[in-house]
Amino acid sequence: MNNTEITIENNLKKVHGLLEKGAFIEAMETYLHDDVQLREANAEPKVGKKAALDFEHDLINNHLEEFVSYKIGDYAVQGNHSFYDAVMILKMKDGSTMHSEQVVATEWRDGKIYRERYYHA
Numbered sequence: 227m228n229n230t231e232i233t234i235e236n237n238l239k240k241v242h243g244l245l246e247k248g249a250f251i252e253a254m255e256t257y258l259h260d261d262v263q264l265r266e267a268n269a270e271p272k273v274g275k276k277a278a279l280d281f282e283h284d285l286i287n288n289h290l291e292e293f294v295s296y297k298i299g300d301y302a303v304q305g306n307h308s309f310y311d312a313v314m315i316l317k318m319k320d321g322s323t324m325h326s327e328q329v330v331a332t333e334w335r336d337g338k339i340y341r342e343r344y345y346h347a
Contacts, residue, residue: 230306234303237337237338238308240257242301245312246295246298251283254279258275265342265343288319289318289319290318290319293316294316295314296312296314297313299313308331309330309331311327311330312330313326327346328347330342330345331343
């Protein structure tokens with residue numbers, strides 16, 4: 227493993243630690259690149275750190291009732307890319323439960339998340 231991969235793996239583990247606690251905003255503020263693009267499956271990407279944070283703040287403040295869990299499965303780092311699978315469970319204010327099984331593919335730049343795409347089951 228080269229130095230870039232070691233840095234990415236270390237930062238990925240820190241991101242995972244925050245996500246597992248439901249600290250989504252802290253993870254984003256700390257590890258998103260200013261020019262980030264976040265994309266849910268085939269939807270249009272959210273472009274820029276501010277847009278991504280605005281979306282997340284809206285979700286948390288207006289739709290989320292309770293964080294239940296975020297469990298990380300396997301992960302891999304190759305070059306400036308990482309991949310991992312996760313299961314997220316959230317209780318929403320409308321009474322529904324969001325259960326998302328996903329694979330996350332990430333491109334890193336300068337130790338930050340530069341491009342990230344979420345594939346859902």
